[in-house]
Amino acid sequence: MKLLTGNDLPTGDVIWWTGSEWSRHVEDAADVGDQGEAILQAEEGARHVNGPYLIDATATPEGPRPAHIKDRIRALGPTVRPDLTLKPADPDVGNWVI
Template structure:
């Protein structure tokens, strides 16, 4: 399965090709097969999306799942727990 992703020109949000339009939800993405590059080029030329590209994905019950971790993060959000991140104004402890 191959899907097309890019960024919305107005907001910068990650968007996914639905077959007729763009969605902010990866589960709306459709398999573009071998037509992905043509779709990406046409949509970018029409100034409807910034930097679109085709990615591999696996079909899942709740919609496509991007194959590469970079695109999974783009689809699903950060992979870190917010309670484990550094806090502003708090020095991390150094453990030797």
């Protein structure tokens, strides 16, 4: 399974390709298969995402799980403060005040 990830241009948030748009939740990510590179180039060219790249993942009942620890951390948030981790379908995502 291949996923496409990158960063949202306005906010810098980690985002995942869903098959039709971008989401801040890895659970929404879709397997891009052999289409990954073409989607990556089109989305980066359209300035919808910053620094997109393809990663390996495994399908689980809870949704895709990135294969590499770096991408698992990107998907779930900081490892030192569990209260700051990104929760699935968090209604406040994108409304954080820093």
